[in-house]
Amino acid sequence: EILHKELSYRVNGLLFSVHNELGRFCREKQYADFFETLLQQEEIVYEREKALPIEGVDNQFTNRVDFAISNTLLVDFKAKSIVTKDDYYQMNRYLEAAGYNLGLIVNFRNKYLKPIRVIRSIRN
Numbered sequence: 329e330i331l332h333k334e335l336s337y338r339v340n341g342l343l344f345s346v347h348n349e350l351g352r353f354c355r356e357k358q359y360a361d362f363f364e365t366l367l368q369q370e371e372i373v374y375e376r377e378k379a380l381p382i383e384g385v386d387n388q389f390t391n392r393v394d395f396a397i398s399n400t401l402l403v404d405f406k407a408k409s410i411v412t413k414d415d416y417y418q419m420n421r422y423l424e425a426a427g428y429n430l431g432l433i434v435n436f437r438n439k440y441l442k443p444i445r446v447i448r449s450i451r452n
Contacts, residue, residue, distance in 0.1 A: 331430045331447060332400050339397060340443055342366045343434055347441040356407045359436050360394055363405075373398050380425035393422045393431075402431040411435050416446060423448040 330336065346363050360376070367374050380391040395403040402422050406415065411433055419431045423446065433444040 335398055335401055336430070336432075336445075338370065338372065339401065339403065339432070342370065342372075343403075343432075343443055344441055347436055350436070352437055352439065354407065354436065356394075356405045356436075359405050359407065359434075363395070363403075367395075367397070378426075380422050382421070382425050391422060391425055393426070396426065396428075400428065400430070402426060402428055404431065404433050406433060406435040407437050408435065409437060411444060416444075419446045420448060 342363060345366060346359055350359060350362060364374075364376055375396045377392050377394065378396040380393055382391060393402045394405045397403060402419070404415070404419055404422065415433055419433055423429065423431050429448045431446040431448070433446060434441070435444075
């Protein structure tokens, strides 16, 4: 079963629009600014640079995800040559802190955009 199928489809479409419009060699902030404009045009509810506090850590603003969409999906932008294990670990921390179960890591530096779905299993 695909998690949040309809929302994922809409968001992925916007991500491909950003990549097609801006290409491979912009900064993360430029991609995020354009993506935010598209979210507003599509009237999709989101929070940008959402703080995700971790229990037991005094500084509650150390974890910030690029976008939290519809209280369901986290999106983290990258503009680098490869996505690393650390990026996966980072997204898992974000998902855990937010209580969400689906995140996307999007590396705009790739020639062909391939958003990476990260799924967090819910612990009982």
